[in-house]
Amino acid sequence: MEEVIRKGIELGEKLNSDYCEIRVENIDLTYISLIDGRIDTLNQRTELGAAIRILKDGAWGFVSCNIEDTEKGVKDAFSLAKNSAKRRKSKIELAEVKPVQENVIKKLEKPPKSVPVSTKIERMIDLYNKFKKYDPRIKAVSISYRDGEGKRYLFTNEGMELIQDVCHVWNYCWVTGKKNQLLTSARDEIGSVSRGFEYFDGEPNEEIVRRTGKRVMMQLEGKEVGKGSFECVLGPRVVGVLAHEALGHLSEADLTVNSSFDGKIGEIVATEDIRINMVDDIVPNGFGNYKYDEEGVKAKKVEIIKNSVLNGLLTNREYAKKTEMPLTGSARAEDWRSSPIIRMRNTYFEKGDFEEEELFEGIKHGYYCVDFRGGQAELNSSFQVGIQEGYEIINGEIGDPIKNASISGMAIEALKYITGVGKKLSFENGRCGKGQEAFVSSGGPKMRFKKGAIVFG
């Protein structure tokens, strides 16, 4: 494998590329879908392909192809870059990195490839059976399982020769409940990139069923939410979506320049009454963890908001040069078909010093949002988060569950309405879709917002 890649790099050099990068992915994937207890899909496949990216005269050419077509791919990528460059006024340049020669090994207790498919299926069938026993109102259950194990290679004409083990396990449930004519659903998503199949030892089926089943029942029994702005407490999973969707994306340097964060580095962007810190980092068991990004840059902590001031941006080599911000190791690519772009890893608000009761104290009528079903933000920092577990707060106490709620607001305004930050940090694992899929974690402590920040609808 290495020899094929090196030959491609040599050709890139010979053509006089300013920068030539070949990424190869060789990974075995399993996908199993269980629909109402029946295996709908059982798919095992090997992904093997090359992604060739060449910078010439200040523009990019990118080709994805089979390994044996690498040399042709290099020639094509070179000519694409040259053609693109003819129309550019300014040249794309890259921030300097020290080339790494390293083999990053991942040690797994139960590597996914070593686990028989029958064991993977048994776990899913057990999960389904437990859902069916949970409550007769559960009418349909879709369970998806994915794993992957293999290697990613990154070689460049700058001398980078990086080989990283990659692995993931992932489980997703979509559970439908019915009461009389009312249909509803809840979802659950978990996964790991640092552990093998042993990850599920710490995520027992009983617990998945308990939390997801509870959410379905709450959507059947809950109250409709009030419309308009209310004082509220957002739990770690919802705070995490806010950190990721509404603020994290604005701090991806390729998006910042068109966003509400443009030109605001060094400015106060959150309340000054409490110190607000929001970061993107590598965290224990983070679903967005890796050692080096897809440009061979070591993943570093980014203090996006530090003491309520906008402080840092996520960069790749191109944008680190363009914005003169530090390299953060945030270039990620979904697979060999995709070119690396700036992505988050594990994005969260850091903990504060509010006791649990202080967060709810004095709220006469508000809401406590615990878990979400999807979220989306725009460059103007407008955000929306669907809520799949939430409660009323009445006189500082948690009250009845709510259903069909969704929250929205302008994140840059909402940050100024934070009135409390809890002491306990937690995370949720999920996927981000910025044109390509990436595993990420997001989270934070519980946070309280005064009325005027967040609109319920």
Add this chain to the structure above:
Amino acid sequence: MFSGDPMELSKTLKYGEKLGLDELEIFVHITDVIDVEGELGEISKTNKAKETDIFVRGIVDKRVGFGFTNDMRFLNDTVKKVYSSARANKKDKNWQDLPEVRKYHDIEEYDPEIEKMSVEEVIDTCQEIIDLTPEGITPAFCDARREIGEKYCINTNGIEIAERGTWNAAYSYLVGKTKTGVTPGCLGIEITRRKNLDLEKIVSSAADDVKLSKNLKKAGSGLKDVIIHPYALEDLLCYTLLTSILGENVVRGKSFLKGKIGSQVFSEKLTMTDDPLYKNGVSTMKFDFEGVPAERTSLIKDGILENFLWNDYWAKIAGKRSTGNAYRNILKGTVETKPTNIVIEEGNDIIFDIKEGYYVKGFQGAHSSNPESGEFSVVCNPGFKVENGEITGGCIFMISGNIYDLLKNIEEIGREKITGTNIISPLIRFKVHTATK
């Protein structure tokens, strides 16, 4: 017609039979793409990709196995893996057989002019989009693309069919500065099957929205007149109505529409068809992803629910006939059901003839809707204010409700169809609850 080797594929069928497979299906999907990206007013990257995806499905004693490869040379190995995965699978008592031969419509959306497009030509298209952007507006992102696709399906039930198609697409995503920040990102997009992109229209529609958004208006709360553009409507329908209209969700008890065929479920103003034969449609095709002929399916006629959409497996369980809506998910390898071109018929009305209301071109958070209950709660962004029949400025607000109630309460449907990406619909005016601070 098919650039692969059909002889080789039919030999593989025989190989599968020899292995012991009762049935075997090979589906080949080839895409050849040139894509040029622009960023901040400059061409940034040119991409080229030719990909072959080969999906294999084999059955032994009602046990189904799936396989996938990118490389024709590994086809026999993949069939071997399918055989062992089928044997490892549990028996599916509902399995009947693979799709059988049916008559195909004589339709092809292929333009040799698109196939002939050079890299330089696609770069020029992207540059023209940048150059057309008016002063004072940032061309944040843009893209020009040409794509050639081929599909080929062969199975042991006698199906052997191929088709090719072309697509030419471009978009412009523009942003404007305001006193306090930025406008919503505004999108102009066109996807066509012939080489006839209207670049001026793509850019001007996005630029006009940016200009309007700079004049920020206040939105009100309550039951309001809201006009929804197909760009926004398709997002909302995709995560609500269009999941409930899939036969498999009806069989599984996941659809609100179960048992409602023949009933007046929606406003009598609403007529909706799934039309894979629609001229120049993004999803226009001769056959679906398991070789079944694509055909028009009337979903809603004058508000009455008429049909659901089926792939072959779920249709046979329900005692129906596949409507030709099978779709393969490349990542998962699953055979799913998916609408093709959703066409909503025109009304007769002047849609903006209102004293005060709103106009929406994009929703945030449509994917967080509850597809089973049809409940949605989304942010309208870009959203606009309508006063005395004129769009007067931009505003951001939420709307929430239930898709079934929404489609019962259609106020008016416009006179002219607008092509979104997956939906072709006029503007539609609804009465719906808005929420603001």
